[in-house]
Structure formats: structure tokens, C-alpha cells
Amino acid sequence: MELRQLRYFVAVAEELHFGRAAKRLHISQPALSFDIRKLEQRMGVQLFQRNNKSVRLTQCGAALLGKCRNLLHSAADIQQMLQRYAEGKQGLIRLGFINSMLYRGLPQALQQFSRHYPDVAIALQEMGTQEQIQALERRQIDLACVNDAHYPASIAGDVLAAEPLCCCLPRQHPCAAQPAITLPMLQEQPFILFAPEVSPYYHHQILAQCAAAGFYPHIQHQARTWLSIIRMVGMGLGVALVPQGLQHLATEQVCYLPLPAPMPSTRLMLLHQQDEAESCVQLLRAALLAALPTPAEAAVERFAVDRHSH
Incomplete structure (x- = not known):
């Protein structure tokens, strides 16, 4: 019937x-x-x-x-x-993210999205950049918040934020009181970098920046997240180059000094499959692109104000 x-x-x-x-x-x-x-x-x-x-x-x-x-x-x-x-008012979205997104406005952006679309469930999966690209290729996740990286043609990318790199030093470092620092001044310092298998793009980018400054960095330690790198700097284990959008973290243990122009830069990317057609995924993608650059920009502004006030 x-x-x-x-x-x-x-x-x-x-x-x-x-x-x-x-x-x-x-x-x-x-x-x-x-x-x-x-x-x-x-x-x-x-x-x-x-x-x-x-x-x-x-x-x-x-x-x-x-x-x-x-x-x-x-x-x-x-x-x-x-x-x-x-x-797109109902559905499930599997969102991959790197650890530092927790400090770059991702929780607030997701809360705002959920207020508008309460029947869209978001399953969060914390992974490294390369892990997310592989998961996206296998369609195990729908969106990926990653550090800049090379990705296959089947994946499309949007720039969430573009940030200069700055130097992260222990608070007790002899250069900490200076208004700025150059890479050659770090030639004898132990460096803390991403492990190459976690983020080969950043690992090789920082090596290239140091090589352009005339030296090869002494890589003392490697880590899997920006937060781990910053905390290791705070423990006095070395120095690091980190995105300006994170320079509001651990300010009691570390200080952040700008590098002279032209400063090396870094990008946050939002990746998805080229043929992604689910409406809820597209809605979240648009929401993240609209919301996420703001916290990083605000962090840079706060940093500039704090340094000027001191």
C-alpha cells in the first residue's frame, strides 16, 4: 500500500x-x-x-x-x-584537532555552534597533523584542524589563521629582558622542536629558518604539541619558535620575543574532503572559519599591550 x-x-x-x-x-x-x-x-x-x-x-x-x-x-x-x-540542523560531525586548538578558541567556537544547532553532535578527536590528514583520507573524520602541512589533491584546505613565529625563552634567560631577538643570537642555545613524524612541515620549516640565519640548531628535545614545547621551555630545557597566537600561555614561566622582519610565519588550516557534501559539515566549517582567527589575533594584541605596559 x-x-x-x-x-x-x-x-x-x-x-x-x-x-x-x-x-x-x-x-x-x-x-x-x-x-x-x-x-x-x-x-x-x-x-x-x-x-x-x-x-x-x-x-x-x-x-x-x-x-x-x-x-x-x-x-x-x-x-x-x-x-x-x-x-544540516541534525547530524554527526567527526572533528579532528591539534592540541593547541584548545587554547585558540576552538571550545568557544563549538559552544556557540551548538547553541545554534543543538541537534548536531560533534565527536572530537585529538590527533597530530599527519594523523588527521590520514584519517581524513580514510574518511574517519570529516574536518581537520591542523598545522600547515602538505596534503593530497583529494583534500581541500582553508586558512584559519596566519601568524608570525616568535621566540619562546625561559623567564630567567639572559635575553628575556630584551625587546626583540634575532635567530643568530640563538645559535648556541638548545632547541625544542616538533618531532618530524608529528609535524614534518614545522620541523623542517624551523630548520630552514635557522639555516637561512647561518647555523644549524642544536635540537636537544622533541615534543608532540605546542603546549608541551612551551612547558619544556618553561622548565629551562631550551628555546623554541612558536606561533604568536599562543604567547598568552605559561607567561609566568616563559617570555615571548618578536623576531625581526621578515618574520617566519605559520598557518592554521581547516581541511576537508574535496567532495564533502554533508550540510552540517559545511555549516560547522563556515562557523569555524568565522570564529577561530579572533582568539589568536586577540592574543597578539594582548601580548603587545602587556609588553608595552612593562
Whole structure:
């Protein structure tokens, strides 16, 4: 049986008049009578007793009426649910992110998105940049918040934020009181870098910056997250080059000094599959692109104000 036939049946059962039911359904009375007869033939029972003066339900018809109402209500719920999925108002998004996004406004951006789309579930997966690119290729995640990196042609990328790198030093470092620092001044310092397998892009970028300054850095320690690098600097284990957007972290243990122009820069990227078509994923993508650069920019402004006040 078809949902259309069930809707016709309910209309006749409630009106007990084929003319009024046809008017309510915006169809002709002969077409309605034909569909009701077709429904009775398919089910092998008589649903109505009718004559020239009246129409009434048979016991079979009365039994079917309640079931039909439930079925039509369920069908309407299903249609509404599917429409919400199609519009992106309901769904599941698997979002990969690097650790530093927790300090760059990601939690606040997700809270704001959830207020607008409470029926969209977001499953967070913390991973390194290369892990996210692989997971995105395998369609294990839908969006990836990563450090700048090389990614295959099947993946598209948007720039979340572009930030200069600055030098992160222990508070007790002899250069900490200076207004700025140059890379050659760090030539004898132990460096803390990303492990190359975690973020080869940054690892090699910093090596290249040091090489351009005339030296190869002494890599004393390696870490998997920017926060770990900053904390290790705070422990006096070495120096590091970090994005300016993170220079509000651990300021009691470390200080951040700008590098002279042209300063090396870094980018945060939001990656997705080129053929990504899910509406909820596109909505979150747009929300993150609109929201996430602000915290990093605000951190740079706070840093400039703090250094000027001191």
C-alpha cells in the first residue's frame, strides 16, 4: 500500500463523505473513490459500507484507522527528520584537532555552534597533523584542524589563521629582558622542536629558518604539541619558535620575543574532503572559519599591550 492511499483512507474515514474528503484532499471525487476501491482490493477487505445516502466504516476500517494515523504520523516525523539532516540542523560531525586548538578558541567556537544547532553532535578527536590528514583520507573524520602541512589533491584546505613565529625563552634567560631577538643570537642555545613524524612541515620549516640565519640548531628535545614545547621551555630545557597566537600561555614561566622582519610565519588550516557534501559539515566549517582567527589575533594584541605596559 502507498502512503497516499492511507491518507485518502483517513480523510474519508474522518469525513464519512467522499465529496467532503475529496475537497479536503484537493482531488476529484472519482479519483478518490478509485483509490479507495484499489486499497480495498489490495488488502482483500471492505473498509467502508456506502450507499447513496451514507458512508460508514466497517470493523476492518475502524481497526485500520488508528494504525493509519500512527503510520502517517511516523512518516511525517521521518520526513521532518530527513529534512533536518538535509539542512544540516541534525547530524554527526567527526572533528579532528591539534592540541593547541584548545587554547585558540576552538571550545568557544563549538559552544556557540551548538547553541545554534543543538541537534548536531560533534565527536572530537585529538590527533597530530599527519594523523588527521590520514584519517581524513580514510574518511574517519570529516574536518581537520591542523598545522600547515602538505596534503593530497583529494583534500581541500582553508586558512584559519596566519601568524608570525616568535621566540619562546625561559623567564630567567639572559635575553628575556630584551625587546626583540634575532635567530643568530640563538645559535648556541638548545632547541625544542616538533618531532618530524608529528609535524614534518614545522620541523623542517624551523630548520630552514635557522639555516637561512647561518647555523644549524642544536635540537636537544622533541615534543608532540605546542603546549608541551612551551612547558619544556618553561622548565629551562631550551628555546623554541612558536606561533604568536599562543604567547598568552605559561607567561609566568616563559617570555615571548618578536623576531625581526621578515618574520617566519605559520598557518592554521581547516581541511576537508574535496567532495564533502554533508550540510552540517559545511555549516560547522563556515562557523569555524568565522570564529577561530579572533582568539589568536586577540592574543597578539594582548601580548603587545602587556609588553608595552612593562
